[in-house]
Amino acid sequence: MSRTFVGMPVFPPPTHPAFPEAARDAVHNHTLRSNLRHATHTIRAKRARAVAELSDWDRLREAGRLIKDHTLRHLDRYLVQLEESVTAAGGTVHWAVDAAEANRIVAELVKATGESEVVKVKSMATQEIGLNEALLEEGIRAYETDLAELIVQLGNDRPSHILVPAIHRNRGEIRDIFRTEMGAWGRPAPDGLTDTPAELAEAARLHLREKFLRAKVGISGANFMVAETGTLVVVESEGNGRMCLTLPETLISVVGIEKTVPTWQDLEVFLQTLPRSSTAERMNPYTSMWTGTTDEDGPRAFHLVLLDNGRTDALADQVGRQALRCIRCSACLNVCPVYERAGGHAYGSVYPGPIGAILSPQLRGTASEIDASLPYASSLCGACYEVCPVAIDIPEVLVHLRERVVEGGVAVRQGNKVVLKPAKGHAAERAAMRAARWAFSHPGALRTGQRLASRTRRLHPRTLPGPGRAWSATRDLPAAPAEPFRDWWQRTRGGKDGAK
Amino acid sequence: MRVALFLTCVNDTLYPDTGRAVVKLLTRLGVEVDFPMAQTCCGQAHYNTGYRHEAEPLARHFSDVFGEYEAIVTPSGSCGAMIRELYPRMGERARAEGRGDTLAAVLAPVVPKTYELTEFLVDVLGVTDVGACYPHKVTYHPTCHGLRGLGLGDRPRRLLQAVEGLELVELPGAEECCGFGGTFALKNADVSAAMGADKVRNAESTGAEVLCAADNSCLMHIGGTMTRLAVGMRPVHIAEILASTEEETAV
The missing domain is CATH 3.40.50 (Rossmann fold)
Known part of the structure; x- marks a missing residue:
């Protein structure tokens, strides 16, 4: 058990390298590149078709944005309403300010049942807080039941995608993981297991069925929480989630506070935009909804743990708060050229890709090396913004967070206003930017520099030393022209003198 | 029609052929082109790297240099987007920082009259056939x-x-x-x-x-x-x- 990875650590390990270093191995790993390329391109094309079917997509997107913005603006009110509704329906609401508190609450709730095993519905919030590891420390084993999460858990691996956590694995690798690891966790893989999808699914089905029928406690997240009714919603494809939500006696749901929507009718928008954006389906196969507890049906006890863990801090940021609109569809990951080449692990968070690059540095702050580098993990190509079903302007937030990294400034941390210092390691860049600003504010100085570049052009090396190597290791430098344009313009009066 | 060419610092320094081509093309289409010599850089690299406050004087300078022209044409999609999309945002951010409307007001005039070259040709001049020949x-x-x-x-x-x-x-x-x-x-x-x-x-x-x-x-x-x-x-x-x-x- 000691080497078995059971969940994500709460914070990136202090040794997690900055994004460029973390991405380097993935970029040069041909199997990984090919797995990711195939998977992201397939789903990218399918999503585009699924979205194109709807003539009112732009209006749905705008409606989603407005509902989320409205909810976030009045989140204090809606959360209280949600608590009242859930309580009235027979549930119990717990408030967790951070990961440690949420983990403690869940562990105590499980221990109160006398159980030492739980089954889990695929959930980003519980991965974010490292719940599985926290439970293990309390002697409680958590079994992931989503097929891909199972592959990740059995493989002692980390998720690399929000929706498709094992996207970095191909069928052969999955067969090998099932063959060697399933036995240690329960029912072993059938003899002679091949890598055909039907056989792999059957092996997982048999392995998991045992867990579903035995489990007394289920743990989930939720895609939405309806304030007016106290209803929670889980949207999934496999039905394994529904097993966990309905069979156990106790259900504990850990949900980020930003998952609230005011009314039942608001789901109308998101239940259209989420499936099409995530799995490119018109409607997802399983939409489970529950409101507190119901006599003779489903869990006898329902606990809702409302998780903050940095969300209120993000909400205080005028530019960054739009990240809290996210409905975790992953469309931005699937179109991102950087994600496609760097893979999910390079982002050092359960939230990879473009949304992770703006979410992690807000939830965790920009103090660590990885979090200070994430805002730069983008060419600002804008493909993410284009596909986002709640119109999060990810490039805008990336640039905003870059500013926080290089300039520091006022931010809210754990509810308190703090003045952040500029991150280390940007001194040379800052000096270069200042020098460039000065030159660009003095056209004469710019011209002198341009002329110098042109007149020394025969001396220019083909490759650059120092930081310039980042360019010239893979790309030739452009040759400086004989004269800058402005000299030609002045010499020929814009070509009117006939000279070339 | 008299327009200002905003060539961009990259083109001015490294790609003067592109600048000459824009001048030749627009002149052929009957446009009088001016190249304001005081022009430098739109500030995009500063802004996008997180140095918005360093980009502000460059944006102000841009507005000073180009504010009086009827139209500003640039052969760069990203510099064009900087002016059209991000200058208004810089004004908004300055306002949000409690610095009033000054920056927004200074930058406002250049925003609607800045065109990327192909946009200017198709939308303003209304041409798609510019009389070019390029057998490749x-x-x-x-x-x-x-x-x-x-x-x-x-x-x-x-x-x-x-x-x-x-x-x-x-x-x-x-x-x-x-x-x-x-x-x-x-x-x-x-x-x-x-x-x-x-x-x-x-x-x-x-x-x-x-x-x-x-x-x-x-x-x-x-x-x-x-x-x-x-x-x-x-x-x-x-x-x-x-x-x-x-x-x-x-x-």
Whole structure:
């Protein structure tokens, strides 16, 4: 058990390298590149078709944005309403300010049942807080039941995608993981297991069925929480989630506070935009909804743990708060050229890709090396913004967070206003930017520099030393022209003198 | 019509041929072009790297230099997007920081009259056939800020399709970023180079001689990758193709 990875650590390990270093191995790993390329391109094309079917997509997107913005603006009110509704329906609401508190609450709730095993519905919030590891420390084993999460858990691996956590694995690798690891966790893989999808699914089905029928406690997240009714919603494809939500006696749901929507009718928008954006389906196969507890049906006890863990801090940021609109569809990951080449692990968070690059540095702050580098993990190509079903302007937030990294400034941390210092390691860049600003504010100085570049052009090396190597290791430098344009313009009066 | 050419600092310093081509093309179409000598840089690299406050004096300077012209034309999708999309945002941010409306007011005049070159040709001059001749096989890469920022749509392609002798071939994965991304090319050099190599391989698969785009920064990255990978193609700015005539071919 000691080497078995059971969940994500709460914070990136202090040794997690900055994004460029973390991405380097993935970029040069041909199997990984090919797995990711195939998977992201397939789903990218399918999503585009699924979205194109709807003539009112732009209006749905705008409606989603407005509902989320409205909810976030009045989140204090809606959360209280949600608590009242859930309580009235027979549930119990717990408030967790951070990961440690949420983990403690869940562990105590499980221990109160006398159980030492739980089954889990695929959930980003519980991965974010490292719940599985926290439970293990309390002697409680958590079994992931989503097929891909199972592959990740059995493989002692980390998720690399929000929706498709094992996207970095191909069928052969999955067969090998099932063959060697399933036995240690329960029912072993059938003899002679091949890598055909039907056989792999059957092996997982048999392995998991045992867990579903035995489990007394289920743990989930939720895609939405309806304030007016106290209803929670889980949207999934496999039905394994529904097993966990309905069979156990106790259900504990850990949900980020930003998952609230005011009314039942608001789901109308998101239940259209989420499936099409995530799995490119018109409607997802399983939409489970529950409101507190119901006599003779489903869990006898329902606990809702409302998780903050940095969300209120993000909400205080005028530019960054739009990240809290996210409905975790992953469309931005699937179109991102950087994600496609760097893979999910390079982002050092359960939230990879473009949304992770703006979410992690807000939830965790920009103090660590990885979090200070994430805002730069983008060419600002804008493909993410284009596909986002709640119109999060990810490039805008990336640039905003870059500013926080290089300039520091006022931010809210754990509810308190703090003045952040500029991150280390940007001194040379800052000096270069200042020098460039000065030159660009003095056209004469710019011209002198341009002329110098042109007149020394025969001396220019083909490759650059120092930081310039980042360019010239893979790309030739452009040759400086004989004269800058402005000299030609002045010499020929814009070509009117006939000279070339 | 008298317009100001905002050539951009990159073109002015490294790609004067593009500037000459824009002047030649617009002059041929009856436009009187001026090049204000005080122009420098729009501040995009500063802004996008997180130095918004360093970019502000450059934006103010831009507005001082270009504020009086009827129209401002630039042969760069990303610099055009900087002015049109991000100058208003800089004004808003200054306001949010409690610095009042001054910056927004200073920048406001240049925003609506700044046009990327192909936009100016199609929307303002109303031409798609600019009387060019360019007997080569060409593939077109729509750069990100032109495509998704300014929404140039099919304007560049319509202009290219009208060029005599030019055979336009589809670029696979055309809408994917080439991996330049300004300082991204240096800060995330491995990912940037991998994106560039994929773009070049896609371009090579078309059998075209020329990869055309409307932004020389992206072409600097793609072209530098092309020569390093010894691919027998050359990057050419769309202005240079549109400026070419039967008598005088730019490149």
